[in-house]
Amino acid sequence: MRLQMYVDGQWVDSITNEKREIINPFNQEVIATVAEGNEEDAKRAVAVARRTFDEGSWAATPANERGEIVHKIGMLIRESREELAELETLDTGKTLSESLDDMDDIANVFIYFAGLADKEGGEMIDSPLPDSTSKVVREPVGVCGQITPWNYPLLQAAWKLAPALAAGNTLVMKPSEITPLTTVKVFELFEQAGVPTGVANLVLGPGHNVGAHLSESTDVDLISFTGGIDTGKKIMQSASTNVKKLALELGGKNPNIVFADADFETAVDQALNAVFFHAGQVCSAGARLLVESSIHDKFVDAVVERAKNIKLGDGFAEDTQSGPLISAEHRDKVEKYVAIGQEEGAQLVLGGQRPEEAQLQQGFFYQPTIFTNCTEDMRIVQEEVFGPVLTIETFDSEEDAIRKANNTIYGLAGATFTEDIGKAERVAGQLRMGTVWINDFHPYFAQAPWGGYKQSGIGRELGRPGLEEYTETKHVFRNINPEPLHWFK
Numbered sequence: 001m002r003l004q005m006y007v008d009g010q011w012v013d014s015i016t017n018e019k020r021e022i023i024n025p026f027n028q029e030v031i032a033t034v035a036e037g038n039e040e041d042a043k044r045a046v047a048v049a050r051r052t053f054d055e056g057s058w059a060a061t062p063a064n065e066r067g068e069i070v071h072k073i074g075m076l077i078r079e080s081r082e083e084l085a086e087l088e089t090l091d092t093g094k095t096l097s098e099s100l101d102d103m104d105d106i107a108n109v110f111i112y113f114a115g116l117a118d119k120e121g122g123e124m125i126d127s128p129l130p131d132s133t134s135k136v137v138r139e140p141v142g143v144c145g146q147i148t149p150w151n152y153p154l155l156q157a158a159w160k161l162a163p164a165l166a167a168g169n170t171l172v173m174k175p176s177e178i179t180p181l182t183t184v185k186v187f188e189l190f191e192q193a194g195v196p197t198g199v200a201n202l203v204l205g206p207g208h209n210v211g212a213h214l215s216e217s218t219d220v221d222l223i224s225f226t227g228g229i230d231t232g233k234k235i236m237q238s239a240s241t242n243v244k245k246l247a248l249e250l251g252g253k254n255p256n257i258v259f260a261d262a263d264f265e266t267a268v269d270q271a272l273n274a275v276f277f278h279a280g281q282v283c284s285a286g287a288r289l290l291v292e293s294s295i296h297d298k299f300v301d302a303v304v305e306r307a308k309n310i311k312l313g314d315g316f317a318e319d320t321q322s323g324p325l326i327s328a329e330h331r332d333k334v335e336k337y338v339a340i341g342q343e344e345g346a347q348l349v350l351g352g353q354r355p356e357e358a359q360l361q362q363g364f365f366y367q368p369t370i371f372t373n374c375t376e377d378m379r380i381v382q383e384e385v386f387g388p389v390l391t392i393e394t395f396d397s398e399e400d401a402i403r404k405a406n407n408t409i410y411g412l413a414g415a416t417f418t419e420d421i422g423k424a425e426r427v428a429g430q431l432r433m434g435t436v437w438i439n440d441f442h443p444y445f446a447q448a449p450w451g452g453y454k455q456s457g458i459g460r461e462l463g464r465p466g467l468e469e470y471t472e473t474k475h476v477f478r479n480i481n482p483e484p485l486h487w488f489k
Ligand SMILES: NC(=O)c1ccc[n+]([C@@H]2O[C@H](COP(=O)([O-])OP(=O)(O)OC[C@H]3O[C@@H](n4cnc5c(N)ncnc54)[C@H](O)[C@@H]3O)[C@@H](O)[C@H]2O)c1
Pocket: 147, 148, 149, 150, 151, 152, 156, 174, 175, 176, 177, 205, 206, 207, 208, 210, 211, 212, 215, 226, 227, 228, 229, 231, 232, 234, 235, 249, 250, 251, 252, 282, 283, 284, 384, 386, 412, 452, 456, 457
């Protein structure tokens, strides 16, 4: 496997020839050494993407032909599913079964956007002016800068790459510097699928120079970013250099509301899945559990009892239920938040420390952790921890639950569990979030839009809106009987 950048149809090292070692978070072994770019590499790639877009041949390629290439990428990903999943598990520590599911979702995303590529033929408008036609067409935006995080490296990249290509843009992708492997591999598949030279470019390296250049460059027309809120704010500022189009997929502090009339076993099971899946390193993790007071004690006991048995381990081992955190630095952050929770008076009822098993000592593991007696004002309840840490609050009425659930700066996702479907729909209607699950947690798929209200982001990925993000809308008005106006005598 090549571990270089891909620019103008060539696999290249960084201009300075710098390298970065990629670490397996399960055992800290070096799994790869990759090219490490900087601002100059980003400049080089942006120049190629700009030139290629301005030449115009990709945007002018019939949409069904672009769709065929994007479809082929999806099929190649299906064929490489195992290899890609193994790389993702090595890079992130997540279990192999999670990685395999991710690869299936990723292939579906390419195939979905391939299918949409030629479905947008524009729209005729009923012009209010006589002797005229009026049509609305969608065109590619231009050069797209795309920046992705480490928790779902290839999945988050796919949500950007597939629609950008289908819509006829050129692009420069920058994956997280700590998890680049599957993105590099997919660029090899782009070559095989016949993506033309210069259309899709890959630059590896850190955010402060490569990412910053993509968001600042006046040659980039759109910046699409998935990552943390603080980085998102910086990117928003940098994007103002040329008033770039901006898509931001940021963090969340997602409430999971369990009413007393919920199916108990399902709600307990999903409460665990909501927060402990992928060690809580999920933007939409249900890290804030709101339980109706009348079932609080019984519900907490059941959740704690099951959480005790979560098996941490090697993502490649069949019995592992959760892998490590991504890095030592990230584990430090989680530990800091657990200390804050304790200082704030939340009651630690499970975890709150690193596991003691000898076989986990080389990895960045942290025990599933649960706090009860939490209140809305606590930082541990308000801020994104992005680890296996659950806070539990109570509520006494539907209104109380909705108010508490909405009381964060975020608005990414939330869920409610109840057997009263009227109540479920009322709650779903009142939650200020981009996704609401009823009696479930976590489903997402290519056909449905994904994105956040409030400070969880701007714009949508997936679904038709996910393609529209990569288009400009143009109105073409035609006078079919042109005559002088004589407005100026
Ligand atoms: N809303 C969603 O769909 C979604 C999905 C996945 C992850 N996330 C969020 O991502 C965060 C975790 O990911 P992370 O720790 O990699 O986030 P991060 O913000 O630290 O980094 C994300 C990407 O931004 C780059 N970057 C860093 N500084 C930059 C800068 N100044 N300019 C440009 N780029 C820069 C990084 O190199 C990386 O590629 C969490 O907050 C999580 O909620 C959101």
